[in-house]
Every structure is written in structure tokens, then in C-alpha cells.
Amino acid sequence: MSVSVVAQLVVLGLLAVVLNRFVQSRRVNPQQLPYPPGPKPLPIIGNALQVPAGASWLTYTQWQKHYGDLIHIRVFGTHVVVVNSAKIANDLFEKRSNKYSDRPDIPMVDLLGWDFNIALMRYGEKWRRNRRLVHQKFRYEASLRYRPIVLEKVREGLRNVLDKPEDFNLHLRHIAASIIMSVTYGYEVNPKEDRFVTIAEEATEMLVNALLPGSMLANSFPILLRLPEWLPGMGFKAYARKCFGMTTEMKENPFTFVKQRMAAGTATPCVTSDLLEGIDTTGDVENQEALIKGVSAMVYSAGADVSVSAMTTAILAMVLHQEAQKRAQVEMDLVVGRNRLPDFGDRDSLPYVEAFFRETIRWRQATPMTVAHAASEDDVYEGYYIPKGPSFIPRAMLHDERVYKDPEMFRPERFLNNDGTVNDDYPMLSFGFGRRICAGRALADAEVWLAVASVLAVFDVTKAKDASGCQIEVEVKYSEGLVSHPLPFACSIAPRGEDAARLIRETDATA
Numbered sequence: 167m168s169v170s171v172v173a174q175l176v177v178l179g180l181l182a183v184v185l186n187r188f189v190q191s192r193r194v195n196p197q198q199l200p201y202p203p204g205p206k207p208l209p210i211i212g213n214a215l216q217v218p219a220g221a222s223w224l225t226y227t228q229w230q231k232h233y234g235d236l237i238h239i240r241v242f243g244t245h246v247v248v249v250n251s252a253k254i255a256n257d258l259f260e261k262r263s264n265k266y267s268d269r270p271d272i273p274m275v276d277l278l279g280w281d282f283n284i285a286l287m288r289y290g291e292k293w294r295r296n297r298r299l300v301h302q303k304f305r306y307e308a309s310l311r312y313r314p315i316v317l318e319k320v321r322e323g324l325r326n327v328l329d330k331p332e333d334f335n336l337h338l339r340h341i342a343a344s345i346i347m348s349v350t351y352g353y354e355v356n357p358k359e360d361r362f363v364t365i366a367e368e369a370t371e372m373l374v375n376a377l378l379p380g381s382m383l384a385n386s387f388p389i390l391l392r393l394p395e396w397l398p399g400m401g402f403k404a405y406a407r408k409c410f411g412m413t414t415e416m417k418e419n420p421f422t423f424v425k426q427r428m429a430a431g432t433a434t435p436c437v438t439s440d441l442l443e444g445i446d447t448t449g450d451v452e453n454q455e456a457l458i459k460g461v462s463a464m465v466y467s468a469g470a471d472v473s474v475s476a477m478t479t480a481i482l483a484m485v486l487h488q489e490a491q492k493r494a495q496v497e498m499d500l501v502v503g504r505n506r507l508p509d510f511g512d513r514d515s516l517p518y519v520e521a522f523f524r525e526t527i528r529w530r531q532a533t534p535m536t537v538a539h540a541a542s543e544d545d546v547y548e549g550y551y552i553p554k555g556p557s558f559i560p561r562a563m564l565h566d567e568r569v570y571k572d573p574e575m576f577r578p579e580r581f582l583n584n585d586g587t588v589n590d591d592y593p594m595l596s597f598g599f600g601r602r603i604c605a606g607r608a609l610a611d612a613e614v615w616l617a618v619a620s621v622l623a624v625f626d627v628t629k630a631k632d633a634s635g636c637q638i639e640v641e642v643k644y645s646e647g648l649v650s651h652p653l654p655f656a657c658s659i660a661p662r663g664e665d666a667a668r669l670i671r672e673t674d675a676t677a
């Protein structure tokens with residue numbers, strides 16, 4: 167990029183910031199109320215330098231100690247409100263959900279072809295139409311229908327782990343992908359390089375990269391979207407075109423697969439076929455099909471990666487907390503015995519396993535900042551002025567010392583009553599809030615619980631040993647980004663004896 171073009175972009179950027187600040191300053195704050203407390207901003211850039219691009223939830227957690235549960239910061243011209251307590255989250259995102267259910271505007275989303283992603287949609291009629299369909303197919307009662315698929319895919323995962331334990335992370339990915347593809351399209355995923363999964367993963371990765379703070383200038387300065395592509399610095403347009411091609415394939419290909427099988431009378435009932443059968447043929451069929459295509463394609467991107475993160479966290483917790491693992495296994499042996507695998511019907515009789523599962527989703531949230539909500543209008547809360555704009559929700563709530571003593575410790579007992587029964591605290595906050603709460607939480611809960619219970623039943627998960635027989639130490643380190651994963655770690659996953667190995671093999675009906 168030539169120096170003069172860079173200079174022009176910088177000037178454009180600064181103009182946009184100044185204009186934005188001017189507009190913000192003219193905003194309605196008739197009583198001149200203070201913003202919530204927060205670190206002192208610098209002129210123009212605000213708190214941009216204080217907010218780390220990566221694990222910002224850690225910074226927000228520290229700020230909570232200085233500034234309290236409601237923090238205001240400004241990044242260039244944009245106001246951000248950080249909510250650090252469950253009470254405030256409940257007051258704003260539940261009780262005032264008509265105001266706090268929007269998402270921040272991310273100009274690149276449409277250009278990338280990701281406009282069908284409900285999680286990023288602005289609050290309004292389009293979101294409502296999409297959410298209604300997802301709710302219809304993934305609410306608790308509807309999700310009960312998918313339990314046989316979850317059971318089959320988790321057990322296939324157990325066989326894969328038995329065969330190649332060192333590839334456990336790939337097997338967890340396969341469990342999540344195959345459940346979602348089977349539920350959504352009645353499609354059996356190829357364990358190696360599946361055509362539908364590969365394209366969905368690549369398109370999702372391109373989206374995630376484009377959302378990283380600072381990665382795409384056009385997100386901060388949408389005016390750039392109007393400039394011609396031949397100008398230097400417009401590389402994001404070619405990037406977006408490539409992604410658009412992928413998202414188109416991601417929507418079209420599996421959808422066509424279902425339609426062809428329906429036409430041939432060979433379709434396995436699934437979310438897409440159900441929705442297609444419900445089409446009002448006297449209405450605008452093309453529009454209804456477009457909606458179904460988008461909803462179906464969105465499920466993979468919303469549900470696969472997060473589920474993998476939660477399952478991997480469970481394995482990490484087992485490696486590091488042998489005593490918790492043993493206690494869960496003792497309970498499992500007492501209740502389920504050694505001659506069969508656990509099923510959903512056993513869940514209520516396995517309080518410690520339930521507590522282990524709940525602690526897994528509390529201890530390390532798959533989406534540590536959930537997904538940013540935005541206020542669609544200015545508001546006042548407890549005397550503070552809350553401007554229209556995005557509000558991040560850090561994980562501090564599930565690590566709030568006032569609620570969870572020693573929050574960094576993995577301690578399933580915190581979800582048990584004194585008599586050993588499960589208490590009423592389900593860490594629902596890990597699935598978000600209000601009207602934007604995770605629409606797939608019933609499926610996610612079933613899938614992750616069954617994976618955790620099944621692994622505990624048949625495997626011993628311990629630290630791996632190196633060539634000289636020394637234990638390989640494992641650190642709790644996570645990737646950054648919207649979905650956070652444990653960084654790769656070594657462990658040993660061995661069947662709990664010959665009986666367990668036999669049980670796992672017997673789950674293969676085709677053998």
C-alpha cells in the first residue's frame with residue numbers, strides 16, 4: 167500500500183472517529199448522568215490500549231475488583247459496558263430484554279455471506295423469523311427426539327478413542343460434527359475430510375478471523391466498503407468474496423442433498439426435511455426455502471465448535487483431578503454397574519457425575535465472553551447512563567468469588583447439597599442470557615453430559631508418560647477468541663479393564 171493511500175485511510179479513520187464522537191456527545195443524556203465507572207480513557211482512542219485483543223475477560227475480571235460490577239469503557243468512538251454480576255445481567259438482559267437483545271453491527275458479516283448466522287443478527291423481524299424456526303426444532307421437548315442420534319455418535323466416539331486414544335481431540339470433533347449433521351441433514355459424516363464439514367469449518371474459520379478485533383478495518387470504518395476493490399488496502403474484498411463462495415456452498419450443498427433424498431423417498435427424517443415439509447405451498451416457497459437453508463447451515467457454526475470445547479475441558483479436568491474422576495467412577499459403578507453403558511435414563515441417579523458435568527461448563531466457559539449483546543437504545547441503570555452500544559459479558563459471573571468460592575478450582579461438590587443430591591444451581595450463564603440465550607442448549611447439555619458420563623464409565627484418563635516413564639505435566643491454557651479451547655495437551659486414555667473395552671466394542675452394531 168502506498169504511503170499516500172495509508173495517509174488517506176488514516177485521515178478517513180480519524181474523521182470517522184471525530185464524527186462518531188461528535189454524534190455520541192450529542193446523544194440524549196438529558197440529566198447528564200455519569201457513565202458507570204471505568205478506567206480513564208485517553209483522548210480519541212479511549213481505552214483501546216488497555217483492552218487486550220485476546221483474553222480480555224481476564225482483564226475485565228481484574229477491573230471488577232477496582233470498578234465494580236458495571237464498568238464503562240470507550241474504544242475509539244464506541245461505548246462498551248461490561249456487566250460483571252449475575253444480578254445486573256438479570257436486571258438488564260432478562261428484565262429489560264426489549265432493550266438489550268440487539269447485537270453490535272459488524273459490517274463485514276453480510277459481505278462474507280454470513281447474514282444467515284442468527285447469533286450475529288441484529289434484533290428485529292429477521293432474527294425473530296429465524297429464531298422461531300430454531301426454537302421449534304431445538305427447544306427441550308423437540309431435542310428429546312435427537313437423543314438416539316446423540317447416543318449412537320457418542321458411542322462411535324468411544325470406539326474411536328479406544329482405537330486411537332492419542333487422537334482424542336479429533337474424535338471429539340467428529341462426535342460434535344456427526345451429531346449436528348445427522349440431526350440437521352440426516353447426513354452421515356465421513357470421519358476423514360468430510361465434504362460438508364470441511365467447507366463449514368473453513369467458512370467458520372474465515373468468519374472468526376474477520377471478527378478478531380482490528381483484523382478488518384472495514385468493521386471499524388464501514389465507509390471502506392464503498393471504495394473500489396482495485397485500491398490498495400482493499401484486500402478484504404477478495405477475502406470476503408472467497409468466504410461468500412464458501413458460505414453459499416455451505417448452505418446449498420447439504421440442502422440439495424436433503425431435497426434429492428426427499429424426492430427419491432430415501433431421506434432420513436431431520437430438521438431440514440421437517441422444515442421443508444412444513445412449507446406453506448400457497449406462499450412464497452422460494453423465500454421459505456431460503457430461510458430453511460440459512461437456519462440449517464447456521465446450526466453447525468453455532469453448535470459444533472463450542473461443544474468440542476466443553477468436551478475437551480471435561481477431559482482436561484479428568485486428567486488434572488484424579489480424585490473427582492475416581493469419585494464419579496465409584497458412583498457410576500454403583501448405579502450403572504460394569505455391564506452396560508450409561509444412558510440418559512441414568513442421569514438423575516448420578517448426582518456426582520451431574521456435578522462433574524456442571525462444574526466443567528462453569529470452570530471454563532466455551533465462550534468466555536458469551537456473545538456481545540447490544541443495547542438498542544440509551545438507558546439508565548441505578549443512576550448510571552448506559553449508552554446505546556455493545557455490552558460484553560465476561561465470564562466473571564461464573565468466577566464470581568461471592569457465588570463460587572475459589573472459582574479457579576475445579577470442584578464438582580459445589581453443585582451438591584450436604585446429603586449428596588444435586589443442588590438447584592445449573593450454570594445456565596454459560597449459555598448466555600435473555601432472548602438471545604443459546605437456542606441449542608438442550609442439545610448441547612445432552613451431548614456434553616452423555617460424553618462426560620460415558621468417558622467416566624469406561625476410561626481412565628490420566629497424565630501421559632514420556633519415553634523415560636516420567637509424567638508429562640499438563641497446564642490449563644486456553645486459546646483466545648470467541649470460542650476458547652484448551653491448548654493441545656497430552657494424556658493417557660485407557661479402558662477401565664477388559665470388560666470396559668468389550669462393552670465399547672459391543673456398541674458397534676455393524677461389527
Ligand code: HEM
Pocket residue numbers: 284285286287297300304465468469470472473476532533536537538539596597598599600601602603604605606607609610611614
Ligand atoms: C456446549 C455447547 C454450547 C455452548 C456453551 C453454547 C453457548 C452459547 C452462547 C453463550 C450463546 C450466546 C448467548 C447470548 O448471546 O446471550 C449461544 C448462542 C447460540 N447458540 Fe449455543 N452453545 C452451545 C451449543 C449450541 C448448539 C449445539 C446449538 C445448535 C442448535 C447452538 C445454537 C445457538 C444459537 C442459534 C445461538 C444464537 C442465539 C441468538 O442470537 O438468538 N448452540 N450459544
